[in-house]
Amino acid sequence: MNQQSITKPYEKAVVEVKNLSVFFNQNEAVKKVNLSIPINKVTAIIGPSGCGKSTLLRSINRMHDFEPIARLEGNIFLEGEDILLKSVDAVSLRRKIGMVFQKPNPFPKTIYENILWGPKINGFKINEDELVEQSLRQAAIWDEVKGRLFDSAISLSGGQQQRLCIARTIAMKPKVILMDEPCSALDPRSTGRIEDLILELKNEYTIVIVTHNMQQAARISDYTAFFYDGELIEYGNTSKIFTTPVLKQTEDYISGRFG
Amino acid sequence: MERRWQRRSPVLFDWLRKNLSTQAQTMPLYIRIKEKIIVFFLAASSFVSVFITALIIYILFSESAGFFKKVPLGDFLFGTRWSPLLEPASYGVLPLINGTFLVTAGALIIALPVGLLTAIYLSEYASNKTRQFLKPVLEILSGIPTVVYGYFALTFITPILQTIIPITEVFNAASASIVVGIMTLPIITSLSDDALQTVPRSLREGAYALGATRFEVSTQIVLISALPRVGASVILAVSRAIGETMAVTLAAGATPKMTANIFESVQTMTAYIVEVSLGDTPQGTIGYQTSFAVGLLLFIITLTLNFMAQRLLYKKKH
Amino acid sequence: MISRHHKDIFFKRTAQVTTFLCLGVLALLLYHIGREGMSYVSLDFLSNFPSRFPEKSGIKAALWGSFWLILLTGIFAIPIGIATAVYLEEFAPKNRLMTLIELNINNLAGTPSIVFGFLGLVLFVRGLGFERSLISGAATLSLLVLPMIIIAAREAIKGVPRTLREAAFALGVTRWQCTIGQVIPTALPGIMTGIILALSRAMGETAPIIMIGALTYVAFTPEGPLDEFTTLPIQIYNWASRPQEEFHQVSAAGIIVLLLMLFTLNFAALLIRMRTEKKVKL
Known part of the structure; x- marks a missing residue:
């Protein structure tokens, strides 16, 4: 890896990935990646399909625990604590690191219950109505659903469902929100709304977003990491990556010459 | 500054460091214990089914042990006269096996062609709507209690058979065969239809692209590729027919004999077991034990068939 | 051509x-x-006890017997069935032992019902001393329908999309919290359908009940789980096996009542299935 191509952000890092490799059986999907994710910023991870973006993202909240064939090497530090240690309870960890998935996946319950299920089951002491309103407002969906909080979440449109999923994640007050191509199943209008929302949210949360869409990365992120074939190729200020990338490979990808 | 115990026991130190880290602390102990207990009970439940099988095997073996002490296995398996409750007693099980297989063969003659044709029709010819309507309706046939089929055989099919073929006895293997055929038919239809549905579309399209007719594609490509699972469905139907009890008890009668004439009364293994439990054969006598010996034989036969079917299904999956 | x-x-x-x-x-x-x-078929038929005279015969005892039997069978079999399915789908490690348990369940589902009669007779009637009571009958039938409930519940749980589980896990819940809070509620209609079908099978079952020696002439309704009983299929069998033409017709009347009940149950199962399919589509 070219040292020059990785500029460390000046801000304080919340998550620090050190020498992380992820194997599926013998296949190395993420190769010795080092990445530090700054607090209260949006970090975008871009790269062609199958380059290990999502795999990296899912390592951060230990979603790979459910796949017996996955094996992780290296460390990921959350505020200085290695979260890949066996002794770290993945369940408690995920309360601090929320995740929004590719396809909206609301629970088949009411909108109200969707927000409250996580905090309730984790025994948080909360004012229910207040938390629901606050989370929905933060996710910029309150005005659309305030009249029908007790309707099934399934009845919402795709874009609304995704914002509900974001609201559900916010309700847990996580430190970091991981987003795995959150707009890939949505139309451009809904995508625009979610992008605005992400820009709002970064005042309070640290966001890591995997995206296919380079314009999206350019629009919303502060830092961009470019992955190729499991390796982190270049990482730095978004404006720098998109205007004056250090490496030819990055430039080729960004200008659409491959991938 | 490193303390002495750290140096001496790096393992312990490491363990303490890991387990006292703040991340590990956040899951309350009582939740962990509660979940351990719940999972223990769930796991225990899943062993109930193993326990049932073990008990069935144990009971059948231990209760028929007394019988096999008095009657040599060879006499039981190859004897051609079954008269355990009347003197002179004789314990050759072949007449019961004969009765069972006569009824099963008759049932298969009906269920196999009709079941397969219906499955092919549902899977390859019928529109999706027709299929979605017909399949559950056909499955009703297997949901009707077997005692109802016995009644149907006795009061409807036998009288018709008697008009057509006057030598037909009141109790006969033929009418039992017919109703057992009807009730096992949905097993073949439903499972074979599922099997045919799993054949990939690309295979059909490939065959059509060569100019094959639907009939040729259905029978030469689709049916052949689904053959293991279709075979499994037939084996399961045979197993069900062999274990079928109430319909054959009501319709086929209680006359154990070595005959190939389906218009005569016969007795199946299952019908004999019912006969013993309805009569007042005292517990512990050899007459009582015969019922367990026959039950053991029945269990072994159906178990073997079920295993064969499982193998066929399993093989296809991988 | x-x-x-x-x-x-x-x-x-x-x-x-x-x-x-x-x-x-x-x-x-x-x-x-x-x-x-x-x-x-008449109101008298429903409210009379069996009789020597066909026109005075009724199924009161059999109806109540069947009702109690199914109720108890459900109480025994449903919790164990669902627990097994949940364990196998959500918690069990994928190893040889679990493959064996699976194979065993499939085999039990194909074991003839009369074989369960031996188990009931030796274990419940004699071994545990429940005699020819409802408890013996229901325990025997619950062993019979257990594999069916397990298989149906597993299918239903398998149908719960992975994304739903991921969504729950991402909120930091444990596997059990996810199972009880999301997976089971989502799979519930499918599980219910399976239970209804299994219990309706139990309702029509005759052979194992005959084997545990359920009386064929019972002129009383059971008061509690330790009472003797008869069931509708037993009563039907009893009438059908008599030589008189009239009793065959009484038997047919019993069949009409039995089939009406079974079709109602099946229809309920169908409705549940249709309602969920609609919900998923939305």
């Missing part, structure tokens, strides 16, 4: 006719039973 084409048409017609022939058989069976038994 023409002969191939004709073969195709001929085959299609044959298959079509055969399929509708099966429906015809079903219709014939229902028609025959209706014609034979309808004249005996």
